[in-house]
Amino acid sequence: MIRIRKRATAPAMLTTLGTADRQRLEGIFAADPAACQVPRNQQLVAKPAIYGAAAVKAALAADQRGKCCYCESKFEATGFGDVEHFRPKAGVRQQPKSALEKPGYYWLAYEWSNLLYSCEICNRRHKSNWFPLLNPARRARQHDDQLWQERPLLPHPCRTDPATELTFNRHVAVEKNLSARGVACIRAYGLNRPPLRQRRYEFLETLKLIRFAASLDIDGMTPTDLRLTLTDLHMTKTEARRYVARARQVWEQAAFDAAEYAGMMRANFPHLPH
Ligand SMILES: [Zn+2]
Structure with a gap:
């Protein structure tokens, strides 16, 4: 939330x-x-x-x-x-x-x-x-x-920031500071139901991969590594640079309001802008 x-x-x-x-x-x-x-x-x-x-x-x-x-x-x-x-x-x-x-x-x-x-x-x-x-x-x-x-x-999500009551330990929703409101949120909305928790786990792992992709230094790779990578991906060097730029953008926007599971991302990566 x-x-x-x-x-x-x-x-x-x-x-x-x-x-x-x-x-x-x-x-x-x-x-x-x-x-x-x-x-x-x-x-x-x-x-x-x-x-x-x-x-x-x-x-x-x-x-x-x-x-x-x-x-x-x-x-x-x-x-x-x-x-x-x-x-x-x-x-x-x-x-x-x-x-x-x-x-x-x-x-x-x-x-x-x-x-x-x-x-x-x-x-x-x-x-x-x-x-x-x-x-x-x-x-x-x-x-x-x-x-x-x-x-x-239950806190109204339009009137208060649920982050004052609710946080995440990796992909698991937990109440903040023993907050009774946080406990109620998790219970009322089923925030730790197994399929949802699994979905958040996979999402978090994917975002970590994206973070790694964002850190790739195309121009710093050895010619052999670069050639093998581009061959694997059927990609030109220009396209590879574009993917890295896109990965950086996805990561930097992962805690924006529009991003899926932004609450989880904010809790795990508080330095991300939002
Ligand atoms: Zn829902």
């Missing part, structure tokens, strides 16, 4: 259709709060055609450089991607296995600041409806309650 900087202006879909539908949802709750609090309540259902509209998803994906807000994977070649609600819209759990409490934060279903772009595994298999508070008795239960009184355990 890294800090995410989203555009300040919400896509028009959210401020037009979303605002109207928020009023509809608030009206449903106001008319019969008890009915909206039963476990199987289907009264307060937000419309995916609005919060998940192509324009909304495209804006989030662009602002997050095509990466999942939690695991930082570039997954768009193999997944659709979810418009994720940081505060769950339909129901909420204080503990991962505790009962689903209704309603969720229905009034934030179309709220730009509550929306993120995530891979389906982080969202559906891991975070889902889990939204723990340090003070659960102060949880906002309806649209007139005060959100500022809540103390969420």
